[in-house]
Each structure stands twice: as structure tokens, then as C-alpha cells.
Amino acid sequence: MAGSELTNIKSPRVKAARRLTKRAFRDRDRSFLAEGPQAVREALALDGVVTELFTTAEAEIRHADIVAAARDAGVPVHRASGEVMAELAQTVTPQGLLAVCGFVHVPLERAVTAGARLVTVLAHVxxxxxxxxxxxxxxxxxxxxVVFTDASVDPYNGKCVRASAGSLFHLPVVTGVPVAQAVRELKEAGLRVLAADGAGTRTLDDVDLSGPTAWIFGNEAWGLPEEILRLADDVVRVPIYGRAESLNLATAAAVCLYASARSQRAASPVAARDPAP
Amino acid sequence: MAGSELTNIKSPRVKAARRLTKRAFRDRDRSFLAEGPQAVREALALDGVVTELFTTAEAEIRHADIVAAARDAGVPVHRASGEVMAELAQTVTPQGLLAVCGFVHVPLERAVTAGARLVTVLAHVxxxxxxxxxxxxxxxxxxxxVVFTDASVDPYNGKCVRASAGSLFHLPVVTGVPVAQAVRELKEAGLRVLAADGAGTRTLDDVDLSGPTAWIFGNEAWGLPEEILRLADDVVRVPIYGRAESLNLATAAAVCLYASARSQRAASPVAARDPAP
Structure with a gap:
């Protein structure tokens, strides 16, 4: 800690971090904000990603291990008043830790390598x-x-970073690629490309998911446009056994991804990370 | 339409509806609000549930079928100004239709009948x-x-009604039952009670889900307390194949429920609602 606490929400340092809540500034600085102990811990696990850490006095005590890890990594740590943290944080109850991080996404060709077996594509989400x-x-x-195509939300949006619960730092993320290009490269890498859409003539229960698969998920309200459905090898819907019209996008995606994971493992068993039963 | 448009947000009719955004008033009036064309349509499909309908002039044209259905059912329809609708609606962009509905939940013994094969219990959600x-x-x-136990959120909360996308009106919902009582009655009805929790020693891939099953889902942050885990026949976790610490509660629930639905159907095939492929 370089001595004094940041108490002025108009100080240049606070303003420079605060503006990263806007996409234009994120893109310009190639940086984004990660809030809370879980996200900050995961970000610090990647070399050179965290460029600054803001912490309240309280969080510095409660999360002493994280603050120490930042210092050990040579990350400048700024103690901030509660008011400054509230200004920087985008949550109602800030957790007192906030990191400025450099972009972590990678080019498509680095993310989708020859051995890839399960890839997620967000189109128009x-x-x-x-x-x-x-x-x-x-x-x-x-x-x-996970590929965020050019018509999807920014993966560095604060709400997206929070909802990912650290996963943004766990696996290769690609952003800004046109859907058609993503599909082409995924096919070239040997993946079968499935579009998840209520318009699918086949259901999740009727397709063989044991091979390498890329799933395309579409917009919350209107699904996937015709031109994307045509690009896919198959259009698959989650079967609706009851009276719901559809599933929420994120739950449908989880059901599809787990169906793939399960089929692939049944075909060629690999241990899950957790201890075996 | 009984003539004039409601333009005063302080009128008794508007205030009486508006206070249903608060649980205490919902419980007193045994009524709640359902917003938007989808929810209103589903509510109208149930006899006697909708007791009043508020509509803007614009929505009355756009959703003429819904407004006509309400009138045909003898539901009083009130035309409201945009300002009044904004006061009543809990969304940023109100869709111009809002119904006052009577409670739709049923007693546990009516919801969980002898033939029940898949039941969802929300404990501490x-x-x-x-x-x-x-x-x-x-x-x-x-x-x-779906059983909302007494420590869970109110199913008639506006956000819950909206997120259910009409499903609140589709299947029997129970509310306010203690978890222990729900588990006892579910077991008596012949269901195997599984608690979904990261503490489970068995994973979703290792349990036989073909029989009648009730799933208990717990709190977003801390899962299920020990005393509930002990009540269950088994504690089951969704396997984590990657590096995420856990799944979001709603996605984990979808994965578990679909795993059950799929196993049950594989064991004794029943047609899904949708057309076969």
C-alpha cells in the first residue's frame, strides 16, 4: 500500500478505473473490471492479467491472502474508501475488492485447436x-x-464477468468473430456444429452427441436467424415435455452442454474433476 | 371498457393494484400481478384466476385477442394511461398489459398425487x-x-412470475410448506427424494433416475443445510468437468430435471409435447 487511502471519487485513478464500466473505454484501454474475491482470485491466477487492485480496509483484512498474492505478483494495490469502492463497483453491495484486468481473450485459432471436443458459440446473445x-x-x-461472436454482448461487461463467477479466467474465450467465420473454422477443426433452437426438427434425445461438437446458442427472445440455422450441421431443440413454451437461454444451454459432456464421457470415459463417488 | 381511461396514479383502483407489489398485501388480498401478454394469456386460460385487467390503449389494439378473451370471461378491463401502467408495472419497459390474479397455489396433497413422477422442491431459494x-x-x-417451501421466496413475487414465463399457471404450485413436511409427504407418495448439492458423494451420472423422483434445490450461495441433506434419500451433485466451482442454481436445476426426464422416458417412453422428429 503506497500510504494514503483513495477517498476522492474524482481522483484521476478512480476515474480511469470507473470509465471501464463503459465498453468504448474498455476497448480503448484493453482492460476491464473484475469485482469480488472469487473473480479477483481467479484473475490473479493468470500471469500478468491484473494490473491494479482496489481494496477497502475491511476487505484487505478479510481477504488478506488475495491482497498478499497481488503484492507478491507486483500488482499495485490501492486502498479505497467505501465511497470510492461504491463508485467503482457495479453491484449494490460491493465486496470491497476490485481488479483492473487486461483483456484475456485469445484468437479463434488458438482457442479451437485440433483436439477440441466441446465448444460453445454465443450468437446474438x-x-x-x-x-x-x-x-x-x-x-x-x-x-x-467459448466464442462470443461479433453480434453478442461484450464478455467484459460487468454483469457478464460477475455471472461467469470466475469462468472468464478459466477457459479460452474468443470475442468479436463473425458467426460464419466461427462456424467455418469449427468445422475445419473437425467439430460438428449444432444450432440450439426451438425450430429444430430433432431433439437432444435423438442426436448422437458422442463426437466433437460445437453448440451455437442464440438470442433470448427470438432464437437464431435463418442464415445461422443454415450454417449449422443440424438444428436441435431441447424437448419440452410439459407446457412451457421454451426454456430460458442459459438453462437450455446448460442442458445441451451437459448432454454433450455426458455422451462424450460415456463414449470415452474421462474422470470429472471432482472425487469419484 | 367502462368509458374513461385511468390517468391518476393515486386513484383507489390503481393504488389497490400497486400495493400487490408488496408481499404483505398479496397475502392479505390473496392476489398478485401478472405482467405482459404471455403471462396474461396463460392466466386467462385458467377459470376465474384473473380478476381485473389493466391495458394501455396501444396494448388493447396490439393484443386485441387477449383483451377480448378477458371481456368474454367477464373480467373487468380498465384502460390505463402510460403513466399509470408504468406505476403498476415492475419492468423498465412495461408491455401494456397487467392482470390482477387470485392465488393459484394448491395444497401439497393435491399437487403430489399417487402417480407423481417428477417433483421440484425449492428450499431456501x-x-x-x-x-x-x-x-x-x-x-x-x-x-x-413445484413446491416452494416456507423458507423460499414468494412464488407471487413479480420477478418470479416474470421469470416463470407463464409456467406459474401451467402446473400445480405449492407454497409455504416446511421442508420436512414436504419430504415426508413426497416419500409417502412413493417418490425418491434427492437433494442437489455440491456436497453430494454421488454425481448425476451415477444415480438411477428412472423412478419417481423429487429434487430439492437449495440456496444460491450456500446450498442446502445439513438437516435437509439428512432428510433426503440421497445427495447428488452435478459433476464439474471443467474448472468452475459450481453451477448457477437455476442451470443446475435444469440439468438435474432434464436428466430425470430423460431417464424416466428412456425407462418408459412417453411422447414429448412437441412433434416427433
Whole structure:
């Protein structure tokens, strides 16, 4: 800690961080904000990603291990007043830790390598909470990569980062790629490309999911446009056994991704991360 | 339409509806609000549930079928100004239709009948958006009932009603029952009670889900307390194949419910609602 506490919400340092809540500034600085102990811990686990850490006095005590890890990594740590933290944080009850992070996404060709078996593509997903939840589910299901196409929400949006619960730092994320290009490269890498859409003639129960698969998920309200459905090898819907019209996007994605993970593992068993039963 | 448009947000009729955004008034009046064309349409499909309908002039044209259905059912229809609708609606962009509905929940013994095969129990779920999303997924997965135990959020909370996307009106919902009582009655009805929790020693892939099953889902942040885990026949976790710590509650619930639906159907095939492929 370089001595004094930041108490002025108009100080240049606070303003420089605060403006990262806006996409234009994120893109300019190639930086974004990650809030809360879980996200900050995961960000620090990646070399050179965290460039600054803001902490309240209280959080510095409660999360002494995280603050120490930041210092050990040579990250400048700024103690901030509660008011400054409230200004920087985008949550109603800030958790007192906030990191400025450099962009973590990678080019498509680095994310989708020859051995990729499960890839998630977000096409036209506009709600950042949904996008972050899909990213978290993809991570849980053991996906190799998540691709945010150019018509989808910014993965560095604060709500998306929070909803991902650290997963943004766990697996290769690609952003800004046109859907058509993503589909082409995924096919070239040997993946079968499935579009998840209520218009599908086949259901999740009727398709063989044991091979390498990329799933495309679409917009919350209107699904996937015709031109994307045509790009896919198959259009698959989650079967509706009751009277609901559809599933929420993030839950549908989780059901599809877990169906793939389960089929792939049944075909060629790999241990899950957790201890065996 | 009984003539004039409601333009005064302080009129008794508007105030009486508006206070239903608060649980104490909902419980007193045994009524709640359902917003938007989808929810209103589903509510009208149930006899006697909608007791009043508020509509803007614009929505009355756009959703003429719904307004006509309400009138045909003898529901008083009030035309409201945009300002009044904004006062009543809990969304940022109100869709111009809002129904006052009588409570739709049923007693546990009516919801869980002898033939029940898939039941969802929400224990300590506090986030109304999550609860509504689970209700929607339960409906989609063909569940027979959803039980909101006494420590869970109010199913009539506006956010829960919205997230359920009409499912609140589709399947039997129970509210206010203690978890222990719900578990006892579910077991008596012949269901195996599974608690979904990261502490489970068995994973979703290792349990036989073909028989009648009730799933208990817990709190977003801390899962299920020890005393509930002990009540269950088994504690089951969704396997984590990647590096995520856990899944979001609503996505985990969808994965569990669909795993059950799929196993039950594989064991004794029943047609899904949708057309076969």
C-alpha cells in the first residue's frame, strides 16, 4: 500500500478505473473490471492479467491472502474508501475488492485447436447475465472454448464477468468473430456444429452427441436467424415435455452442454474433476 | 371498457393494484400481478384466476385477442394511461398489459398425487428470478408439481412470475410448506427424494433416475443445510468437468430435471409435447 487511502471519487485513478464500466473505454484501454474475491482470485491466477487492485480496509483484512498474492505478483494495490469502492463497483453491495484486468481473450485459432471436443458459440446473445451464466456452464461442462461472436454482448461487461463467477479466467474465450467465420473454422477443426433452437426438427434425445461438437446458442427472445440455422450441421431443440413454451437461454444451454459432456464421457470415459463417488 | 381511461396514479383502483407489489398485501388480498401478454394469456386460460385487467390503449389494439378473451370471461378491463401502467408495472419497459390474479397455489396433497413422477422442491431459494426460472424449467421438463417451501421466496413475487414465463399457471404450485413436511409427504407418495448439492458423494451420472423422483434445490450461495441433506434419500451433485466451482442454481436445476426426464422416458417412453422428429 503506497500510504494514503483513495477517498476522492474524482481522483484521476478512480476515474480511469470507473470509465471501464463503459465498453468504448474498455476497448480503448484493453482492460476491464473484475469485482469480488472469487473473480479477483481467479484473475490473479493468470500471469500478468491484473494490473491494479482496489481494496477497502475491511476487505484487505478479510481477504488478506488475495491482497498478499497481488503484492507478491507486483500488482499495485490501492486502498479505497467505501465511497470510492461504491463508485467503482457495479453491484449494490460491493465486496470491497476490485481488479483492473487486461483483456484475456485469445484468437479463434488458438482457442479451437485440433483436439477440441466441446465448444460453445454465443450468437446474438444480448443479455450479459445470460452470457456470463452460459460461460460458467460451459466451464463446468468441461468445454474447450467459448466464442462470443461479433453480434453478442461484450464478455467484459460487468454483469457478464460477475455471472461467469470466475469462468472468464478459466477457459479460452474468443470475442468479436463473425458467426460464419466461427462456424467455418469449427468445422475445419473437425467439430460438428449444432444450432440450439426451438425450430429444430430433432431433439437432444435423438442426436448422437458422442463426437466433437460445437453448440451455437442464440438470442433470448427470438432464437437464431435463418442464415445461422443454415450454417449449422443440424438444428436441435431441447424437448419440452410439459407446457412451457421454451426454456430460458442459459438453462437450455446448460442442458445441451451437459448432454454433450455426458455422451462424450460415456463414449470415452474421462474422470470429472471432482472425487469419484 | 367502462368509458374513461385511468390517468391518476393515486386513484383507489390503481393504488389497490400497486400495493400487490408488496408481499404483505398479496397475502392479505390473496392476489398478485401478472405482467405482459404471455403471462396474461396463460392466466386467462385458467377459470376465474384473473380478476381485473389493466391495458394501455396501444396494448388493447396490439393484443386485441387477449383483451377480448378477458371481456368474454367477464373480467373487468380498465384502460390505463402510460403513466399509470408504468406505476403498476415492475419492468423498465412495461408491455401494456397487467392482470390482477387470485392465488393459484394448491395444497401439497393435491399437487403430489399417487402417480407423481417428477417433483421440484425449492428450499431456501431466495432469488425470485432464480425461483421463476426453476419453475419454468420444471414445467419444460414435465414436472408434476413445484413446491416452494416456507423458507423460499414468494412464488407471487413479480420477478418470479416474470421469470416463470407463464409456467406459474401451467402446473400445480405449492407454497409455504416446511421442508420436512414436504419430504415426508413426497416419500409417502412413493417418490425418491434427492437433494442437489455440491456436497453430494454421488454425481448425476451415477444415480438411477428412472423412478419417481423429487429434487430439492437449495440456496444460491450456500446450498442446502445439513438437516435437509439428512432428510433426503440421497445427495447428488452435478459433476464439474471443467474448472468452475459450481453451477448457477437455476442451470443446475435444469440439468438435474432434464436428466430425470430423460431417464424416466428412456425407462418408459412417453411422447414429448412437441412433434416427433
Amino acid at each position: 444480448r443479455d450479459p447475465g445470460n452470457a456470463g451464466t452460459v460461460l460458467r456452464s460451459a466451464d463446468a461442462a468441461g468445454a474447450d472454448a | 431466495r432469488d425470485p428470478g432464480n425461483a421463476g426460472t426453476v419453475l419454468r424449467s420444471a414445467d419444460a421438463a414435465g414436472a408434476d408439481a
